[in-house]
Amino acid sequence: MVSAHLKTFLNKPVQDFLSPTAIDPEKYVYRLRIDYIDEGVTISDLLEALVRDPQAGNIKELIIGRFDAEISESSFEVVDKLVSLKHELKALKALFIGDIVFEECEISWINQTDITPILKAYPELEHLQIRGSDGLTFSDLQHDNLTTLIIETGGMPSNVVEEVNAARLPKLQKLELWLGSDNYGFDSKVEDFEPILSGKQFPMLTHLGLMDSVIQDDIAIAVTKAPILNQLKVLDLSKGVLTDKGGEALRDCATIRNLQHLNLRHNFLSEEMMAQLKALNMSINLDDNKKTDNDKYRFVEVAE
16 A cells, blocks of 8 residues: 655655745746645646745646545546646656545545546656556647656556557656556556567667566566566565565576666565575665465555
């Protein structure tokens, strides 16, 4: 589960936007969110108040938190309003829709929508981050300047995997996919990630995260045999159900040692396997090791 709101975003401190307080977009990243006590206030109201500030045209980063008091509502209003305000938010480079913690709404209950209109409205966008998969789609996932795409789910449906596979993102350098649990919508096989792993789809990619997965071993094995590994600086296989089966493939892969960092945090590796991975003498995160020999008690970090 996700238990805390972001405190920093792209190395800048985050503040909740409180109208009519003046903003300082050079110093802070502003988060807009509907609180339980904000009766009658909509996310459109908050966005309208934000762009009335004289500094709105200088906003480069923006976070949308809880976007409706009713968790049944999707992010359509967010997307629609942001599209209509594209001229007011002309400097926007980074956007996160869904900085929502479990106390507000479980990740599997966050209702998203087609995000494509955002990509079309903001051609200079470089960082796009989405949390929640219910209703999520990218009907036309292409963008000339996007360098980072992060999709956080507790169970990524196959349509999203297919849309990422088919994306045209020529400048993409960082891709993170939280794949989640089959109990909450994940329904892909490791073979479905072949377009990403081929290295052909995103030739500029240097940071790949295929994380939070119930098939983390299969992914680890596939990555060690994949062309994409030759271009990566960072490989993130954290949050998932990684056991010694996947650990062995990583240990025995010579190319793994060329990485600048390997993230295996939240794993189900044995002490012996962790010692062997540490002996690779590379930057590696093996924190949050779980102890169980029973498959039934292995779990991804973020699911419900």
